Amino acid sequence: MTPDYSLLARQLEALLDTRDWLTNSAQTCAFLMQELPDLNWAGFYLQHQPDLLCLGPFQGKPACHPIPFSKGVCGAAARTRETQRVDDVHAVADHIACDADSRAELVVPIVVNERLWGVLDLDSPRQERFSEADQAGIEALVATFIKRSDLACSDIT
Structure with missing residues (x-):
């Protein structure tokens, strides 16, 4: 059942x-x-440096750090500035496996004033976890995060 993303x-x-x-x-990580x-x-x-993602706040097992734009699902989202929805991360040749239990991934780029601020990364132990409705809902939650946060004045990038 798809969560009520508007709520x-x-x-x-x-x-x-x-x-x-x-x-x-x-707060957003804990809420999700x-x-x-x-x-x-x-x-x-x-994004603290060009073409490189650095670990920020998260919930879950210890994570990979840093991630170059040239590798993995997060790197692809940062490089293309397009959401990446992957049903089976093991089918992605350059997937970065931080948690061997992860099977599906959804990564949404966060762009402020035409500059990449970073990405929101969600992993699931269930293959094909993220639907088109989930993608749209998570993108809306990222828009809420952007709207409520002063990202333009942060020390990122």
């Missing part, structure tokens, strides 16, 4: 009661892990 967006907007990007990103079924990792990778 989740309203709840996330109420939860993000500060403009601080660090607090909001930590709590509210979305079948996730084993939810977190942000941030």
Whole structure:
């Protein structure tokens, strides 16, 4: 059953009661892990340097760091600035396996003022976990995160 993403967006907007990007990103990760079924990792990778993603706030097992734009699903999302939805991560030749239990992945780029700020990465132990409806819903939650956070003034990039 697909979660009620419009309700989740309203709840996330109420939860993000500060403009601080660090607090909001930590809260967003915790919220996603709590509210979305079948996730084993939810977190942000941030662009601190050209063509490189650095680990940001997350929930889940220890993660890979850093991730070059040239590798993995997160790198592809950063490089193309397009959401990457992967039904079977083991079918992706350059997948970066931080958690061997992960089977599906959804990565949404976060672009502010035409600059890549980072990506939101969601992993699931269930193959084919993310549908088109999930992708649209998560993209809407990322839009809520962007709207509620002062990303343009952060020290990222």
